[in-house]
Amino acid sequence: MAQLIEISDPDDPRLGDYRDLRDVQLRRSLEAEHGLFIAEGEKVVRRAVEAGFAPRSFLMAPRWLDGLAEVLATTEAPCYVLSEDLAEEVTGFHVHRGALASLHRQPLAPLEQVLTGARSVLVLEDVVDHTNVGAIFRSGAALGFDAVLLSPRCADPLYRRSIKVAMGAVFTMPWTRLPDWAEALPTLTAAGFTTVALTLAPDATPIEQAVADVDRLALVLGSEGPGLSARWQASADRRAIIEMREGIDSLNVAAATAVACYVAARRPGAHR
Structure with a gap:
């Protein structure tokens, strides 16, 4: 059982x-150095x-101890x-949810392992906003996608x-980073996936048509500002668009992912 330390x-x-959790640069270096999150x-x-x-450790206010008692009973990590x-003084923000944990990271799985048995995967190119990444994981998990590739x-x-x-979807959704950015999409095509890129390219077809006859789908999304790179657009097997009312800007990448996942999850054979 965890040792309680006041x-x-x-x-x-x-x-x-737990120090300065809002300092993104500090957290990147500290978490990478110690292999934690x-x-x-x-x-x-x-x-x-x-x-x-x-767990490496827990940090919490007294009123959260009972709610996590069964978790604390499973480990000897200090609380x-x-x-x-x-x-709040330590972390730099109001910890209104009352409980934090520092946990050990696990090694990234190889691409082949993540793709084993997968029928629908999300592929993200340079999505740099943490909120968008979390929202994409949550949408993918909720709508039946099997993995995320970054x-x-x-x-x-x-x-x-x-x-x-993501409300913890990052813990249950298999994911890894692509080892070769330049050849990422051809590699997925060679593995039996049809890569469908969301883009405003002139030859893009409505997402419903683009995924209708796809067996194993890799849905490809680009960064928040410029979208997909020219290389990834060109190397995708198909290009797709979410049709919208004229004069309205394109959807945020997280919102576009949710719409595209909803459509893709309803294609024939999506859940064989």
Whole structure:
């Protein structure tokens, strides 16, 4: 069972994993150096532990101890107990959900393993906003997609904000980073997937038509600003568009993903 340790000093070195959680650059270097990530909120912390991620420690206000008692009973990792005001001083924001956990990262699975048995996957090129990445994971998981593949420059799915928005879907949805950006889409085509890129290209067809006869689908989405690179647009097997009312800007990438996943999940044979 976790050891409960009361903390009264915000500078206590044992709280290092939780310091300045809003400083993205600091968190990137610290989390990469120590191979950790932070989960926030009772539900998300529970889902992370249930998914097999080993805790390094917990940080929570006293009123959250009972709610996570069964999780704390499964580990010997320390649980630092401190007031919510003190937690805010340490983390840099109001921890209104009351519970945080620092957990060990796991090695990324090889691409071949992630694709095994998959019929529908999401492929993201340079989606750099953590909120969008989390929302995409949540939509994909909710609508029956089997995995997410990320280009090297995509935001970290295990960054605290991504996890929070995804409500823990990043723990159960298989994902990995693509080892070769340039040949990513041809590699998926060779593996038996039809790559369908969401784009405003002149030859794009409505998403309903583009995916209707697809057996194994790789739905390809681009970055928040410029969208897909010219290389990825050209190397995709098909180009698709979400038809919209004239004069309206295109959807945010997270919203576009949700619409496209909904359509793709209803294609014949999507869930064989």
